[in-house]
Amino acid sequence: QVQLVESGGGLVQPGGSLRISCAVSGLTFRRSGMAWFRQAPGKEREFVAAISWSGTTTDYADSVKGRFTILRDNVDNKVGLQMNSLKPEDTAVYYCAATKGPYSTNEATYDYWGQGTQVTVTS
Numbered sequence: 001q002v003q004l005v006e007s008g009g010g011l012v013q014p015g016g017s018l019r020i021s022c023a024v025s026g027l028t029f030r031r032s033g034m035a036w037f038r039q040a041p042g043k044e045r046e047f048v049a050a051i052s053w054s055g056t057t058t059d060y061a062d063s064v065k066g067r068f069t070i071l072r073d074n075v076d077n078k079v080g081l082q083m084n085s086l087k088p089e090d091t092a093v094y095y096c097a098a099t100k101g102p103y104s105t106n107e108a109t110y111d112y113w114g115q116g117t118q119v120t121v122t123s
Contacts (some may be wrong), residue, residue, distance in 0.1 A: 002026040009117030011064045012086055020050045020117055021080045022096030027112065030075040033103025035110060036070060036081045038092035038119075045095070049081060050103040059105055064090075086121045093118050 008020040024032070029086035050059045050072040058070055071080040079096060094117050097110035103109075 001096045002098070004098060004112055004114035006094065006096050006114045006117035009094065009119045011120045011122065013123055014086060014088055014121055016086050016121070017082070018086060018119060019080055020094055020119065021078055022114055024077045024079070024096075024098060027077075027098055027100075028041040028072040029098075031100070032108075033099045033101060034070075034072055035081045035097045035103060035105075035107075036079075036093045036094055037107055038090075038095060039116075040089075043092075045107060047107065048094070050105060051079065052103050056114045057103075059106040061105075064096070064102075082120070086119075091119060091121050094118050 003025045005023045012018045031053050036048040037045050038048050039045040051070045055072050067085045072079045096114040098112040099110045
């Protein structure tokens with residue numbers, strides 16, 4: 001059974017930093033493309049960042065480029081998202097996603113999803 005479990009969400013002030021993490025089990029993690037998506041209240045889920053199975057290639061939404069960094073650990077089967085210079089518009093539920101194939105920015109590509117972790121940016 002494949003499980004993706006996010007952690008590390010919380011409340012942070014504008015300009016602050018937060019790191020969220022996703023622990024993956026039941027999947028050949030080192031061969032899986034991974035991504036983070038987010039969904040703000042009243043909005044559709046949107047792509048945030050993705051990383052190749054090797055970790056050598058990454059892709060980011062324009063809205064987070066230069067502020068967010070996606071990382072993966074193929075030993076501990078985890079993927080993380082380091083978020084810096086956070087803005088109120090980054091407030092959303094953040095979802096970890098895994099695909100059995102190459103990574104993509106398209107959520108339809110992803111086979112497995114976590115339950116999400118809330119990130120709230122407010123003063």
